[in-house]
Every structure is written in structure tokens, then in C-alpha cells.
Amino acid sequence: MRKIIHAVHVSLxxxxxxxxxxxxxxxxxxxxxxxxxxxxxxxxxxLYGRPVWEMMAGYWPNxxxxxxxxxxxxxxxxxxxxxxxxxxxxxxxxxxxxxxxxGTNLVEQVTALKAEPGKDLVLMGGAAxxxxxxxxxxxxxxxxxxxxxxxxxxxxxxxxxxxxxxxRLVESRTFDxxxxxxxxRPASA
Numbered sequence: 597m598r599k600i601i602h603a604v605h606v607s608l609x610x611x612x613x614x615x616x617x618x619x620x621x622x623x624x625x626x627x628x629x630x631x632x633x634x635x636x637x638x639x640x641x642x643l644y645g646r647p648v649w650e651m652m653a654g655y656w657p658n659x660x661x662x663x664x665x666x667x668x669x670x671x672x673x674x675x676x677x678x679x680x681x682x683x684x685x686x687x688x689x690x691x692x693x694x695x696x697x698x699g700t701n702l703v704e705q706v707t708a709l710k711a712e713p714g715k716d717l718v719l720m721g722g723a724a725x726x727x728x729x730x731x732x733x734x735x736x737x738x739x740x741x742x743x744x745x746x747x748x749x750x751x752x753x754x755x756x757x758x759x760x761x762x763x764r765l766v767e768s769r770t771f772d773x774x775x776x777x778x779x780x781r782p783a784s785a
Contacts, residue, residue, distance in 0.1 A: 598710045599736035600643065602719045602726050603635060604753060606740055611750035612723055619651070621745045625772030628741065629667040635739065636674055640715040644694075645725035646684035652720070653692055681709065681717075683725050703732050710734070727755050738763065738780045741771075 605622040606612055613619050624632075644652060656675040659668050680694035687696055697705050706729065709717065719726060719735070729735050740753070754761070762783035769777045 598712065598714060599716045600706070600710065600719055600729065600734055601635070601639065601716055601737045601739055602729075602735050603632075603739045604721050604726070604741070606742055606753045607745050607747040607750075608742060609746045609748065610753050611747045612721060612753050613751045614747045615749040617750075621747070622741075622743055623772075623774065624665070624667045625774055626666075627771035628775055629670070631769070631771060631777065632667070632671065633674070635718060636678070638716045639718040640679065641709075641717045642675070642678050642680045643717050643719040643725075644680065644682050645722040646682060646687055647724075648720060648722040649680075649682045649684070649687070649690060649694070653690065653694075657692055702728065703734070706732075706734050723751055723753060723755055727757060730754075730761060731757065731759065733782070736781065736785065737766075738778075740778045740780070742776045742778060744774060 604612060605619075607621065614621070652675070655662065656672055659672045663669070676693070678693075680690075680692065681697055682690045682694050683697050683699055683702075684690075685699050690696055697709070719729070726735065763780035764783045765778065766781050767777070767779035771777065
């Protein structure tokens with residue numbers, strides 16, 4: 597069965613976006629960029645909640661006219677050719693090679709997706725979808741990249757749920773003398 601890997605960038609104080617929704621603080625150095633391509637070698641499908649999808653769909657299709665960052669230019673063709681699944685109750689036509697899962701019977705639909713043949717699935721960023729999948733034990737690995745910035749507020753990586761989640765650290769790495777990867781799996785796995 598394929599695994600779901602939640603890959604996310606977070607501030608030192610635990611936020612995935614700043615108080616005004618900003619995500620201008622996540623710096624992609626050469627080592628972190630290389631890690632993102634290693635992760636993509638394990639996966640053949642990208643998963644998104646609707647808010648993150650809208651951000652990505654507004655950026656990656658035309659990135660060459662927006663950015664000259666080497667990572668962006670190298671990742672754009674990977675993003676374009678990789679199948680994508682968007683979880684949304686409102687979106688019907690996502691475009692860009694994506695299909696929609698409407699969230700009805702979420703556990704059944706995600707379990708079926710994990711049972712399909714292929715490589716692992718990478719849930720890119722976000723908090724709400726990740727929290728819902730976590731609550732149902734559907735995320736197999738958390739790859740959290742901690743950036744050296746304190747945002748002072750915003751959207752928390754793990755929204756308050758009233759539930760305890762026991763994890764075990766399976767890997768940690770430093771990238772570009774700047775960011776730290778913390779890779780965890782559920783303690784019960």
C-alpha cells in the first residue's frame with residue numbers, strides 16, 4: 597500500500613503561514629531543493645487541500661514568467677507532469693492535470709487512493725486536510741522543514757484538536773546551514 601507523506605514548511609514557532617496568510621519566509625537553498633527532488637523520487641502523486649491548491653495553481657503553471665529561482669525552474673516541469681489530487685467540496689474543474697476528491701466518505705476515498713498501484717503520495721503543505729487525515733490515521737510520515745523565522749502568529753501546523761498524537765523521529769537533517777528536516781512517523785507504526 598502506498599504511503600501518504602505530509603511535506604510542509606513551518607516557522608520556528610509552529611506556523612505554516614503568517615498572520616496575514618504570508619508564505620514569503622520559506623527559503624529554498626540548494627540542499628533543501630535537492631531533498632525535495634529526492635522526495636519526489638519516492639512519489640508519483642501530489643495531494644492538496646483547496647487553499648494550497650489555489651496557491652500552487654496560481655504559481656507553477658507560469659513560474660518561468662514569475663521567478664528566476666533555480667529550484668523553481670527545475671521543479672516546474674516536475675509539478676506539471678505529476679498527477680495531482682485536490683480535496684475540495686466546492687472545486688469541480690481544477691485544471692493542470694488534477695482531479696478532485698470531494699471529501700464525501702473521505703476515509704474510504706483516501707484508503708482507495710492509497711491502495712492504487714504506484715509510488716507514495718505527497719500531501720503538500722496545508723493544515724486542515726492534514727489534520728483530518730491525521731485524525732483518521734491516514735498519514736504515514738510527516739516531513740516538517742523548520743525555518744529560522746518566528747512569525748508571531750498565523751495558521752498553526754497542527755490546529756488544536758484536543759487529541760494527543762504520539763510520533764517517533766525517524767530522521768533529522770540540516771539543509772544549507774539554515775533549515776532542519778524533522779521526519780516523524782506515527783509511534784504505532
